[in-house]
Amino acid sequence: MTSRGNHVARAAFESKVPPFYYRPSASDCQLLREQWIRAKYERQEFTHPERQEPYSAGYREGFLWKRGRDNGQFLSRKFVLTEREGALKYFNRSDAKEPKAIMKIEHLNATFQPAKIGHPHGLQVTYLKDNSTRNIFVYHEDGKEMVDWFNALRAARFHYLQVAFPGASDADLVPKLSRNYLQEGYMEKTGPKQTEGFRKRWFTMDDRRLMYFKDPLDAFARGEVFIGSRESGYTVLDGLPPSTQGHHWPHGITIVTPERRFLLACETESEQRAWMEAFRKVVDRPMLPQEYAVEAHFKHKP
Numbered sequence: 001m002t003s004r005g006n007h008v009a010r011a012a013f014e015s016k017v018p019p020f021y022y023r024p025s026a027s028d029c030q031l032l033r034e035q036w037i038r039a040k041y042e043r044q045e046f047t048h049p050e051r052q053e054p055y056s057a058g059y060r061e062g063f064l065w066k067r068g069r070d071n072g073q074f075l076s077r078k079f080v081l082t083e084r085e086g087a088l089k090y091f092n093r094s095d096a097k098e099p100k101a102i103m104k105i106e107h108l109n110a111t112f113q114p115a116k117i118g119h120p121h122g123l124q125v126t127y128l129k130d131n132s133t134r135n136i137f138v139y140h141e142d143g144k145e146m147v148d149w150f151n152a153l154r155a156a157r158f159h160y161l162q163v164a165f166p167g168a169s170d171a172d173l174v175p176k177l178s179r180n181y182l183q184e185g186y187m188e189k190t191g192p193k194q195t196e197g198f199r200k201r202w203f204t205m206d207d208r209r210l211m212y213f214k215d216p217l218d219a220f221a222r223g224e225v226f227i228g229s230r231e232s233g234y235t236v237l238d239g240l241p242p243s244t245q246g247h248h249w250p251h252g253i254t255i256v257t258p259e260r261r262f263l264l265a266c267e268t269e270s271e272q273r274a275w276m277e278a279f280r281k282v283v284d285r286p287m288l289p290q291e292y293a294v295e296a297h298f299k300h301k302p
């Protein structure tokens with residue numbers, strides 16, 4: 001760096017970074033930041049494109065530790081990513097003919113969650129099954145392997161979106177490859193009649209889907225709420241209606257949708273502020289045409 005200068009060194013070592021490759025920021029987990037540095041300087045993957053094969057080939061298979069849905073144990077499972085089939089699959093046995101699950105690239109997301117999963121290489125993969133969100137939690141002891149899987153998934157998403165949106169630029173597509181959650185944490189909620197007691201649930205705000213779980217590592221959400229835009233009749237209010245009873249936590253939030261109100265309570269004022277900010281960002285954003293179709297599905301859920 002002394003001999004070349006920072007800009008020249010960066011231009012050389014980053015000369016062939018694939019558009020889909022995740023460039024971490026200071027707020028990302030240590031694994032992503034460390035592997036970016038190792039890929040760039042130690043392995044020099046971005047000056048030698050042939051070294052990008054583990055995540056650029058369009059096909060990847062290997063074993064990951066996957067958390068069991070019912071017992072919470074992590075067991076070794078075979079995973080296969082195939083761009084040709086547009087899917088990530090996993091198998092309960094290495095010799096199994098049929099996969100246990102097929103996750104379509106079209107609806108797949110991956111985000112590193114080391115604290116939640118309890119492993120520094122922990123990755124949460126979500127996909128839609130019958131239009132409901134399904135979570136799986138995986139890790140690999142080798143950090144490079146895990147980041148290669150993450151970037152292989154992003155590459156598959158990138159190539160899928162290039163076909164789906166042929167006129168779009170790389171800059172348009174890259175933000176859609178994977179996303180971190182807008183906000184996560186415990187809140188209390190009550191039922192639709194608002195006469196039941198409040199129950200503590202783990203909430204995840206994923207784009208316009210607010211999901212709640214009994215446990216942060218549950219495979220399926222207990223419920224999902226679509227949060228649209230202000231123009232479509234969605235609002236977020238500070239506090240709860242005066243007649244509300246049964247909540248233990250003092251800092252309330254009311255989400256108003258065209259159909260009903262959702263009453264939530266946070267333990268601390270700072271948590272309430274963070275959730276309010278996340279909700280308002282979503283509500284203030286105009287809805288895209290495809291989001292109206294998602295909203296319609298939520299309205300027709302039984």
